[in-house]
Amino acid sequence: GNFKMSKIVITLDGPAGVGKSTLAHKVAANLDLPYMDSGAMFRIIALELGEEALEMSEGQLESELENFRFSIQGTGEASQMCNNGKPAGDDIRTEEVAWLASNLAALPIVRSFLRHAQRELGKQTSLVCEGRDMGSEIFPQALCKFFLDATPEERARRRSRQLAEKGKSADYSTILDQILTRDAQDRNRKESPLRPAKDAVLIDTTDRTLEEVLELLLGHIKHTMSKRHARQVAK
Numbered sequence: 001g002n003f004k005m006s007k008i009v010i011t012l013d014g015p016a017g018v019g020k021s022t023l024a025h026k027v028a029a030n031l032d033l034p035y036m037d038s039g040a041m042f043r044i045i046a047l048e049l050g051e052e053a054l055e056m057s058e059g060q061l062e063s064e065l066e067n068f069r070f071s072i073q074g075t076g077e078a079s080q081m082c083n084n085g086k087p088a089g090d091d092i093r094t095e096e097v098a099w100l101a102s103n104l105a106a107l108p109i110v111r112s113f114l115r116h117a118q119r120e121l122g123k124q125t126s127l128v129c130e131g132r133d134m135g136s137e138i139f140p141q142a143l144c145k146f147f148l149d150a151t152p153e154e155r156a157r158r159r160s161r162q163l164a165e166k167g168k169s170a171d172y173s174t175i176l177d178q179i180l181t182r183d184a185q186d187r188n189r190k191e192s193p194l195r196p197a198k199d200a201v202l203i204d205t206t207d208r209t210l211e212e213v214l215e216l217l218l219g220h221i222k223h224t225m226s227k228r229h230a231r232q233v234a235k
């Protein structure tokens with residue numbers, strides 16, 4: 001049919017260590033769309049500004065934030081979150097940076113700055129995006145919303161396996177502790193706490209393999225897209 005395709009947004013939200021980023025990469029690759037890693041945006045700000053950011057006045061923080069310009073390069077597995085044209089490095093992936101990111105993410109100034117940046121990226125292109133509030137807050141109009149969960153123990157096991165594969169030390173009980181603390185902070189903050197959107201599909205991944213979850217996600221997305229296609233053709 002000769003109809004105009006509007007932009008598509010697919011959101012994956014959930015707690016730390018649930019496998020969101022691996023899955024979002026694979027979903028984006030399957031659909032050949034850019035992948036927006038919203039956590040990376042908080043992490044980039046955390047790494048760049050450091051702990052000092054927590055001591056800044058609102059005005060100071062606001063003017064610091066104006067120096068960040070986010071963009072996405074590439075699609076699928078090759079998608080990269082960039083600040084001022086430069087792709088984020090592996091140095092944003094430490095648990096120290098994650099913890100500072102989680103602290104900054106509770107500040108209204110930081111959230112409203114990134115809310116705007118994220119919605120701008122969504123205006124430019126269709127997206128697969130991943131985070132804590134993508135479906136509940138940033139993209140309420142998203143075509144498919146997923147909320148992934150798993151027990152903290154399973155998430156800590158996955159995280160330590162992932163770190164071990166990269167040759168990094170990975171003490172299970174330390175990781176479990178970090179996951180529990182960061183989740184509690186992300187769930188209990190006032191601004192956009194971690195929670196499923198009302199219309200999100202909830203998936204408990206505890207007893208499912210990555211491949212099984214990916215199949216569930218893609219099945220649901222393809223089904224929704226074909227219904228949408230049929231509706232548009234009928235118009």
Ligand code: DC
Pocket residue numbers: 016038039040042043098101102105130131132133134182186
């Ligand atoms: O997904 P991640 O581990 O890279 O995220 C790091 C922190 O950033 C997370 O603990 C909370 C914050 N965050 C957020 O508040 N909202 C998002 N959409 C993504 C991340």
